[in-house]
Amino acid sequence: MARTKAELSAGARLADYLAVGFLAMQCPVGKVRQTLEKNGAQSKRRRGLPHEVLVYFVMMMVLYADVAYEDVMRLVVEGLRTSLGETGLESTVVTKGAISQARGLVGEAPLRQLYEEQVRPHGPPDMPGVMFHGHRVMAIDGSTLTMPDEKANSDFYGHLGGGYGDAAFPVIRFVGMTECGTHTICFAKHGPFKEGDLTLAQSVMDHADKSIIQLWCKPGGLVLDPFAGSGTTGHAVLDLNAETGADRRFILIEQENTEKGDHYVSTLTVERVKRVITAQLASGPCQPLASGFRFIELKREKIDAEAVNALAREEMIDLLLTSYWDKNEKTRPYLRRLPAGSHRHLFAVNPKDEGFFLIWDAPDQKSALNRDAFKRIVEEAKAAKLATRYHIYASLASALYGNRHRVLQNSRFCS
Numbered sequence: 001m002a003r004t005k006a007e008l009s010a011g012a013r014l015a016d017y018l019a020v021g022f023l024a025m026q027c028p029v030g031k032v033r034q035t036l037e038k039n040g041a042q043s044k045r046r047r048g049l050p051h052e053v054l055v056y057f058v059m060m061m062v063l064y065a066d067v068a069y070e071d072v073m074r075l076v077v078e079g080l081r082t083s084l085g086e087t088g089l090e091s092t093v094v095t096k097g098a099i100s101q102a103r104g105l106v107g108e109a110p111l112r113q114l115y116e117e118q119v120r121p122h123g124p125p126d127m128p129g130v131m132f133h134g135h136r137v138m139a140i141d142g143s144t145l146t147m148p149d150e151k152a153n154s155d156f157y158g159h160l161g162g163g164y165g166d167a168a169f170p171v172i173r174f175v176g177m178t179e180c181g182t183h184t185i186c187f188a189k190h191g192p193f194k195e196g197d198l199t200l201a202q203s204v205m206d207h208a209d210k211s212i213i214q215l216w217c218k219p220g221g222l223v224l225d226p227f228a229g230s231g232t233t234g235h236a237v238l239d240l241n242a243e244t245g246a247d248r249r250f251i252l253i254e255q256e257n258t259e260k261g262d263h264y265v266s267t268l269t270v271e272r273v274k275r276v277i278t279a280q281l282a283s284g285p286c287q288p289l290a291s292g293f294r295f296i297e298l299k300r301e302k303i304d305a306e307a308v309n310a311l312a313r314e315e316m317i318d319l320l321l322t323s324y325w326d327k328n329e330k331t332r333p334y335l336r337r338l339p340a341g342s343h344r345h346l347f348a349v350n351p352k353d354e355g356f357f358l359i360w361d362a363p364d365q366k367s368a369l370n371r372d373a374f375k376r377i378v379e380e381a382k383a384a385k386l387a388t389r390y391h392i393y394a395s396l397a398s399a400l401y402g403n404r405h406r407v408l409q410n411s412r413f414c415s
Contacts, residue, residue: 020079023059027118029083032056032110035117039109049102050084053077057099058111069099116187121212123181130181136212138186140204142175142197158193175200205232213237219246228252228265231272234293238276242289270295309362314340316360317347320393324356345373346380355386359394367395 032052036042043051057076064072121138123130129137144160146169147153157173159166175197176188189203213236217223225233237250252273256265275281279288321335335348335356345357357377360367369392377390 016075017079024083035110035113041106041110049098051106054102054106119186121179127181137180138177139180140177145172147172175204221248223250226253228254228269231269234273235276238289343380345377353387354389355381356391369394
């Protein structure tokens with residue numbers, strides 16, 4: 001892909017060399033050499049670019065994406081002289097040809113291994129956005145990137161198609177898990193453009209579960225997954241126990257409705273965990289595991305419908321609280337949540353003592369702002385001694401008291 005060359009402002013600064021040194025501190029030269037040797041990509045002779053230098057060059061290109069390759073490579077070479085020594089760099093020639101040749105010799109395997117081993121959730125617990133009630137906050141998302149217009153890339157990744165034919169450059173699709181506090185993208189997986197986000201997301205979870213479990217759950221701990229899906233978490237715990245000799249246990253929770261023909265858990269989640277233990281995976285033969293599990297189904301007649309509705313309402317309120325933002329209040333605390341169950345509609349108050357109300361009782365009931373609902377909201381606001389400007393969330397709104405303009409002046413609707 002053509003690149004517009006740029007130059008380092010006023011030549012290389014001290015900060016530029018320090019950036020190279022910082023990368024070498026976080027990913028030591030010894031670690032890089034060990035990874036290169038493991039993948040058979042170590043430098044076999046000292047003519048040309050040392051392969052360790054190319055690894056750091058790839059890292060630095062993330063920071064200097066708009067700078068010419070040769071300039072970034074010279075910066076890396078000078079920044080690593082202290083670590084590699086003059087002998088290791090005395091015959092280094094920085095040219096596009098040398099960089100291209102080194103890329104072909106190193107390949108992608110060492111870089112992939114370094115990424116998977118080095119890039120992990122690392123935010124300190126007291127950093128804003130890193131933890132929530134003792135749990136590390138992670139988000140999963142996908143995107144696309146254009147690739148150099150080379151035949152190998154076109155054949156493997158494909159092009160974005162449209163009414164006027166294919167796009168000029170090949171497109172790669174990737175999915176990763178991001179640590180929300182630090183914005184570090186961990187466990188990323190990529191594939192052809194036509195491969196779906198959900199397919200890639202599954203491979204991200206397969207890799208991430210084992211890493212996160214090992215980082216944040218002690219060897220004899222208990223892992224709870226309230227949204228078990230296909231059983232990836234259980235699979236990861238069993239594999240990790242077999243690999244490390246640990247004794248972690250897991251509880252997986254998922255829903256199905258056998259009365260309506262939904263047998264998701266019994267035919268997918270349970271079957272996957274069973275196949276992991278008995279070594280009957282479709283991916284190929286493996287060793288049986290000395291483990292087991294119990295499958296417990298919650299009977300329908302014991303479900304508390306009111307409790308289920310209350311949980312659904314609390315989830316909805318959580319979403320409203322986290323999505324609300326007022327540019328006039330950005331330097332002050334946001335909404336103050338009220339205790340669950342204290343009001344039918346009122347759920348939060350802002351710094352101006354304005355009430356926030358949700359009209360929702362159950363999934364099968366209309367969420368409508370009508371005359372009766374508005375009366376209840378006014379009464380709750382008066383009892384709580386709140387201001388007369390109401391923020392009301394409902395799916396439907398009808399004219400009240402024959403004066404719709406008056407209601408819209410004092411209410412906020414959200415569909």
